[in-house]
Each structure stands twice: as C-alpha cells, then as structure tokens.
Amino acid sequence: MRGALNRGLKVPLAVLKPEEQRRIFERLANVREIVFGVQDGVLTTAGVLAGLSGAVSGRAQIILSALASTAAGALSMGAGAYLGTRAETEVIRTEMRRARRQAKAQPYIVQESLLEQLAKEGLSREASYRVVRLLSSAPQALYSTAEEKIYGLSGGSFGNPIADGLLMGFAFLAGAVIPLLPFMMLSSVRAGLFAALATTALVLFGVGYLIEGRLAEHPHPALAGVRFLVIALGAAALGYVIGLAISPLGAAVP
Amino acid sequence: MLKPGDVAPDWDLPCAFDGRISRLRFDRIRSDMVxxxxxxxxxxxxCPTEVTGFHRAQPAFRQEQTSIVGVSVDDPELHLRWSQELGGISYPLIADQDGRLARQYGVLDEREKVAMRATFILDQRRIIAYCVASSINVGRSVSETLRVVRALRSGRLCPADWQPGDEFGPLDQKF
Known part of the structure; x- marks a missing residue:
C-alpha cells in the first residue's frame, strides 16, 4: 500500500492508467481504517495502562491485562470493520441493482436526471443533452455514468470486507503496541506509565501530522497534528471526567 | 392554475417558428381554438416526445381549426436549435424567459423556475375550455388533447371516452 501511496503522491495521477488511478484512490480510502485503528489502539491501551496502574500493584498483572485487552480489541475492531464493510457493500450492491433496473425500464428518466446533474455542474443544457445522448449510444457507459453522477455510486464504492477487517485489526494492534512497549521496557510502573502516555501523545500527534498534514497536504501540518492530538486526548479526558462524575453512583449500586 | 371559464391571459413574446426567430402576439392567432x-x-x-407528437398531429389539429403553441422558459435561440435538433417543428415555440406567462396561467414551478407540463385549450372567445397538468416526469397524450378538441368543437354533450363517430348525449340535457 505504501508503494501505491508513494507512487500516487510522487507521480502525477494524470500520467497513470485509469485503472491504476482508480486503484490508488481505492487504497487511499483505507486511510479511515488505519487512522481509526491506530487511534483506538493507542488510546485504549494507554487507558488500560493508566487505569490498572492505579488499581493493581503488580506490573506483570498490568502488562498481562493490557495484552489481553489488546488482543480482544484488535479482534473486535477487525471483526467490526469486516461486518460493517460487508453490510455496507451489500446495501450498496442492492441499491445499484435497483438503480440499474430502473435505468433499463425507464432510460429517459435516467437520461433526464443525468442531464440535470451535468447542467448543475456547469455544462449548458444543450451541451449536457448532447453528452447524455452520446453516452446513450453505449448503455453501459450511460448506466455507469448515471450511477456515479446521480447516485454517487461506483465500483470503488465497494469495500473489501476481509481487507478492511485485517487492516483495522492490524492498525489497532500497531497502535496498541506503541504505549505498551515502553511500559514493558521500564521496570518502574510510574516511569513506564509516563513513557507510555508520552509515546501515546507523540503517536497521536504523528498520525495527524502525517495523514492529515502531509498526505492530505494541510497548509499547516503541525496544526493538523495538534488538532488530532487534542481531539483524541480530549475525547479520552472527557470520558475520564464522566467516569469520575458518575463514580458516586457506584456506591448506591448493591 | 387557471381553470375552465377563466379568460386566457394574452402575450406578445419572441418565438422560434418556421426556422427563424420572430414574435407571436396572442391576438394575431386567428384559428377557432388554441x-x-x-x-x-x-x-x-x-419533452421531445410531446413536442414532436404535436408536430406530427398538427394536420389533424389544423383540420379542427386549431393552432398549437408550445411554451417554455428557454430563450428563442435555444428554441430554434431545439426545433432544428428535432427535425423542424411546424408550430411556434414561445420563449417565456422570465416565466411570466407560465405564472399568469398558474403553472410555473417557482422552486425550479420552469413551467409544469400543462395544457390549455382556448375556445373562440379565448376562454379556457379545458386544462390539464401532469407530473414533470410524465409526458402528456397528444391524442387525448386532439380528442378533447374534437369534443369541444362538436358543441354537443360528449360522454366519457367519447370519440368522433360515437353517439352524443341527449340535446335536452346538460352534464
């Protein structure tokens, strides 16, 4: 994937073959799984380490619990991504079949809708009519263009459930290992926790900086990194505060 | 939307007709019905199925002393190119660019700023004798319009689905 991304970034897209361009865009869409997985893996593990460091005295117990949480998290996230993509793909496929049935039964409705869409995008009505008329000479071209323009559906709309599941699971695993490693390497729980939290912050900043700042060409990459860090940590901090706020209720529960 | 019995609003608008752009005044139309x-x-x-449908049926309308006039919010140049695209249209296409005429007849879709698919049949006194509007995605029936013109011109009581040659209703009764 990195090769494809690098190629996509370094080689102007226009000089690549259409199928290669499409492949690059489809792979770029996987950024969502990577960011989601890494962010969740880092934060979940850091949270587990912080929580257990206060509650459990044995360092080995903390590490074992964090490893168990990592394994469960990676499997859960991977399975969730697999099921989510599978459901999404099925829904989109069904919608595309419905759209194609309508296109075959009432081609003029599809032609008119496509014409309206092209006119909205800046072509004159007459030019839009001629483009649609030309497309109508090859029904496959008409249907696929209509699907993209009218319904926003395309071949690229289909995710790969297995690939998405594996990517999400491994991204979670990679994210989880980051705070866990310094914790395991340092003998002191306090020092280990500090190193884990510092690494967590650094990784969150790094993900924002690299993905949104560099890959998405944010005008201020460092700002993108800080924003990612603040949002991710802010959500974690808010969760912690809510936990504190409702903790008195625990006493009332028998 | 105007209804049967209302006076038809008049117009003096540019149009595409006979391969060129000219103007069409409502009061210059001499036919019995419009x-x-x-x-x-x-x-x-x-739309082309309707526009060419009225074009093909024009001899039959002419036989009934009836003129056909098409109206949309497009400009006259576009009307001209459109009629050429369709192989020539034998009746005028009026350019109601600001939608005023459509609004006067109550058939302007204010959100889209286009006329609805609506048909009015005007009698000799230019009173609306018949009107119908349909969904923007459904073309109207040219043969039904011709049937109604023939029924109106008969001056007799015409039962449901009446066709030329069918019996009329009794002379001493009104529907």
Whole structure:
C-alpha cells in the first residue's frame, strides 16, 4: 500500500492508467481504517495502562491485562470493520441493482436526471443533452455514468470486507503496541506509565501530522497534528471526567 | 392554475417558428381554438416526445381549426436549435424567459423556475375550455388533447371516452 501511496503522491495521477488511478484512490480510502485503528489502539491501551496502574500493584498483572485487552480489541475492531464493510457493500450492491433496473425500464428518466446533474455542474443544457445522448449510444457507459453522477455510486464504492477487517485489526494492534512497549521496557510502573502516555501523545500527534498534514497536504501540518492530538486526548479526558462524575453512583449500586 | 371559464391571459413574446426567430402576439392567432402547452425545457429527453407528437398531429389539429403553441422558459435561440435538433417543428415555440406567462396561467414551478407540463385549450372567445397538468416526469397524450378538441368543437354533450363517430348525449340535457 505504501508503494501505491508513494507512487500516487510522487507521480502525477494524470500520467497513470485509469485503472491504476482508480486503484490508488481505492487504497487511499483505507486511510479511515488505519487512522481509526491506530487511534483506538493507542488510546485504549494507554487507558488500560493508566487505569490498572492505579488499581493493581503488580506490573506483570498490568502488562498481562493490557495484552489481553489488546488482543480482544484488535479482534473486535477487525471483526467490526469486516461486518460493517460487508453490510455496507451489500446495501450498496442492492441499491445499484435497483438503480440499474430502473435505468433499463425507464432510460429517459435516467437520461433526464443525468442531464440535470451535468447542467448543475456547469455544462449548458444543450451541451449536457448532447453528452447524455452520446453516452446513450453505449448503455453501459450511460448506466455507469448515471450511477456515479446521480447516485454517487461506483465500483470503488465497494469495500473489501476481509481487507478492511485485517487492516483495522492490524492498525489497532500497531497502535496498541506503541504505549505498551515502553511500559514493558521500564521496570518502574510510574516511569513506564509516563513513557507510555508520552509515546501515546507523540503517536497521536504523528498520525495527524502525517495523514492529515502531509498526505492530505494541510497548509499547516503541525496544526493538523495538534488538532488530532487534542481531539483524541480530549475525547479520552472527557470520558475520564464522566467516569469520575458518575463514580458516586457506584456506591448506591448493591 | 387557471381553470375552465377563466379568460386566457394574452402575450406578445419572441418565438422560434418556421426556422427563424420572430414574435407571436396572442391576438394575431386567428384559428377557432388554441392548444397552448407548457413544457419544462428544451433539450430534454422527455419533452421531445410531446413536442414532436404535436408536430406530427398538427394536420389533424389544423383540420379542427386549431393552432398549437408550445411554451417554455428557454430563450428563442435555444428554441430554434431545439426545433432544428428535432427535425423542424411546424408550430411556434414561445420563449417565456422570465416565466411570466407560465405564472399568469398558474403553472410555473417557482422552486425550479420552469413551467409544469400543462395544457390549455382556448375556445373562440379565448376562454379556457379545458386544462390539464401532469407530473414533470410524465409526458402528456397528444391524442387525448386532439380528442378533447374534437369534443369541444362538436358543441354537443360528449360522454366519457367519447370519440368522433360515437353517439352524443341527449340535446335536452346538460352534464
């Protein structure tokens, strides 16, 4: 994937073959799984380490619990991504079949809708009519263009459930290992926790900086990194505060 | 939308007719009856079936002393190119660019700023004798319009689905 991304970034897209361009865009869409997985893996593990460091005295117990949480998290996230993509793909496929049935039964409705869409995008009505008329000479071209323009559906709309599941699971695993490693390497729980939290912050900043700042060409990459860090940590901090706020209720529960 | 019995608003607007751009004044139309049909746009995939349908049926309308006039919000140049695209249209296409005429007849879709698919049949006194409007995605029936023109011109009581040659209703009764 990195090769494809690098190629996509370094080689102007226009000089690549259409199928290669499409492949690059489809792979770029996987950024969502990577960011989601890494962010969740880092934060979940850091949270587990912080929580257990206060509650459990044995360092080995903390590490074992964090490893168990990592394994469960990676499997859960991977399975969730697999099921989510599978459901999404099925829904989109069904919608595309419905759209194609309508296109075959009432081609003029599809032609008119496509014409309206092209006119909205800046072509004159007459030019839009001629483009649609030309497309109508090859029904496959008409249907696929209509699907993209009218319904926003395309071949690229289909995710790969297995690939998405594996990517999400491994991204979670990679994210989880980051705070866990310094914790395991340092003998002191306090020092280990500090190193884990510092690494967590650094990784969150790094993900924002690299993905949104560099890959998405944010005008201020460092700002993108800080924003990612603040949002991710802010959500974690808010969760912690809510936990504190409702903790008195625990006493009332028998 | 105007209804049967209302006086038809007049107009003096540019139009495409006979391969050129000219003007058409309402009071210059001499035929007994007028079929005034509004449609949303030129260069569309639904409207041409109606526009060419009225073109093909024009001899039959002429036999009934009836003129046909098409109206949309497109400009006259576009009307001209559209009629050429369709192989020539034998009746005028009026350019109601600001939608005023469509609004006067109550058939302007204010959100889209286009005329609805509406047909008015005007009698000799230029009173609306018949009107119908349909969904923007459904083309109207030219043969039904011709049937209604014939029924109106008969001056007799015409039962449901009456066709020329069918019996009329009794002379001493009114529907």
């Amino acid at each position: 079929v005034l049909f509004f449609y949303p746009h030129d260069f569309s995939f639904i």
